[in-house]
Amino acid sequence: MLKLDDVTKEFRIGAFGGKSVAAVRNVSFEVVPGEVVSLIGESGSGKSTIGRMILGLNPVTRGSITFDGLPVRAGKEYYRRIQGIFxxxxxxxxPVFKADRxxxxxxxxxxxxxxxxxxAGRIETSLRDVRLNPGQVLGKYPHQLSGGQLQRLLIARALLLDIKLLVADEITSMLDASTRIxxxxxxxxLKTRGLGVLYITHDLSLGNYLAExxxxxRRGSVAEMGPTERVFGDPLHPYTRELLSAVPRLHEPWDDAPPAGACLYHRNGGTGVLFEASPGHFVACAGLSDC
Known part of the structure; x- marks a missing residue:
């Protein structure tokens, strides 16, 4: 359905735009119908830039993004099939219009x-699908509704279009714990209905909870990817291990993260090269010369 092939995004910087910085480097992955893919990384790793390119809000510098085999083209028909929530x-x-606008x-x-x-019937069905009572949200101004209600309103809006892919960019970070769940x-x-979801987050626990x-x-490049249970259960890249070790554990003291260890793939190629460690589980060379 959605395919990113060697995608790179560079931004011009400097007073006259004479220099450039790569926010995303050679990223490739797919999202298929009925699947949730978590895109995980720290702030500044390029997650939201990828989401914006998929939504046609930023152009791709090199590589390609296709949806059902066709290049991304921002416009009415494209947004009928793909929507984003931020x-x-x-x-x-x-704020001056009621939410149902x-x-x-x-x-x-x-x-x-x-x-x-x-x-009106379609709206009611869509709202009930996201567990909202139409009488409690329609006719209200945004400031009269909670963040969770507004997020669900946006999902209901997407369902009215019968979309195939939802780009969900940090959609739970401003919500309280119960609303987040x-x-x-x-x-x-929704994924059981065949909806594909790209779930962009820096929260590892939520990504583990939701994604297949x-x-x-890491710094705009793919460090590791694969089935969630393998990436979390047997992390191979030092950066992935650092991320997982930084997750607080209630039953243990929260000390500094332990050493990540050497890159097992450095001798096999240059930094950024992906290797298939096991079927479907890919890991990049970390570029550590001491391994």
């Missing part, structure tokens, strides 16, 4: 011929 739900709503915009753009009564369970339920496959980014 970290701050309040930024997605105009997002549904009116969908109707005006994609379904102008649908009768009003039928559209509600949203994650909703995403897990995990892609670990």
């Amino acid at each position: 970290q701050d739900p309040f930024s997605s709503f105009n 997002v549904f009116a915009m969908i109707k005006d753009t994609y379904y102008p011929a649908v009768p009003a009564a039928e559209w 509600d949203v994650l369970n909703l995403l897990a339920e 496959r995990t892609v670990v980014l």
Whole structure:
């Protein structure tokens, strides 16, 4: 469904744009229908840049992103099949309009011929699918709703378009614990309907909870990727091991992260080269000369 092939994104920097910096380097992975893929990494690793390229908000410098075999082209028909939800739900709503205006915009753009009564029924069904009571959210201004309600409103908006892929960028980071679980369970339920989800997060525990496959980014490049149980259960890259060792454990003192160890793949190639350590489990050379 979605395929990234050797994708690189460079940004111009400097007073006259004479220099460039690579935010994403040679990234390749896929998302198939009914699958959640976690894109994990620390702040500045390139996660959100990848999400923005998939959504057509930033152009690709090199490589390609295709959806159902066709190149990404931002526009009405593309957004009928792919939608994004971002970290701050309040930024997605105009504070002077009631929250249900997002549904009116969908109707005006994609379904102008649908009768009003039928559209109202579709909205109600979509809201109940995300466990919202229409009477409690429709007609309200954004400041009258919680962050969790607004996030679910945005998911309901996406469901009205019958999308095939959802790019969820840090969508739970501003939510309290109970609401966070509600949203994650909703995403897990939606994938059973065939929806593909790219779940962008820096929270390893949430990625482990939700995703079938995990892609670990380090400085814009893929450090490790594969089935989630292998990446978390048998991390091979030093950076992945550092990330996992930094997760607080309630039953143990939270000391400094232990040494990550040497890169097992340094002798096999240069930095950034991916090797298949086991079927479907890929790890990059860490570029450590002492191994």
